Amino acid sequence: MTSPRLKDRTSTDLLVVHCSATGSADIGKREITQWHLKRGFVTIGYHYVIRRDGTLETGRRESELGAHAVGHNHNSIGICMVGGVDAKGKPADNFQKAQWDTLRVLLSQLKARYSSARIVGHRDLSPDLNRDGKVTPNEFTKACPSFDISAWLKKNPL
Numbered sequence: 001m002t003s004p005r006l007k008d009r010t011s012t013d014l015l016v017v018h019c020s021a022t023g024s025a026d027i028g029k030r031e032i033t034q035w036h037l038k039r040g041f042v043t044i045g046y047h048y049v050i051r052r053d054g055t056l057e058t059g060r061r062e063s064e065l066g067a068h069a070v071g072h073n074h075n076s077i078g079i080c081m082v083g084g085v086d087a088k089g090k091p092a093d094n095f096q097k098a099q100w101d102t103l104r105v106l107l108s109q110l111k112a113r114y115s116s117a118r119i120v121g122h123r124d125l126s127p128d129l130n131r132d133g134k135v136t137p138n139e140f141t142k143a144c145p146s147f148d149i150s151a152w153l154k155k156n157p158l
């Protein structure tokens with residue numbers, strides 16, 4: 001499949017980490033592309049996918065406009081970790097060591113290219129309802145990516 005040529009972003013201020021909201025299934029770019037085509041996207045919405053075994057797959061070209069975070073696509077890169085829900089479909093931090101290793105390498109490389117970009121989880125982009133300058137768990141409108149990326153970065157500096 002040849003990917004359509006998409007518009008480029010003008011800036012990159014955010015690196016947004018998502019999950020696929022799947023369980024332990026070994027899915028990746030191919031499956032996610034099918035879901036996104038069904039939703040009417042021209043191709044997969046993310047720039048990168050990290051499979052359960054840590055394999056990195058490229059979705060949209062890194063310079064292209066993504067479709068992964070409403071209101072933030074014009075200035076962000078979207079990374080999807082495969083997993084993120086338990087057998088009952090509830091949000092769960094069930095990612096594998098190989099995935100964390102790949103995430104760390106990818107984020108380090110992206111930070112080298114976009115040094116001022118902020119690393120956030122999708123849920124951290126929920127509206128700050130009480131306008132106190134931070135988005136707290138009671139304000140999350142979604143669970144994605146099912147883990148606290150700032151806590152992870154503190155424990156695992158790039």
Ligand SMILES: [Zn+2]
Binds near residue numbers: 018019122144
């Ligand atoms: Zn998401």
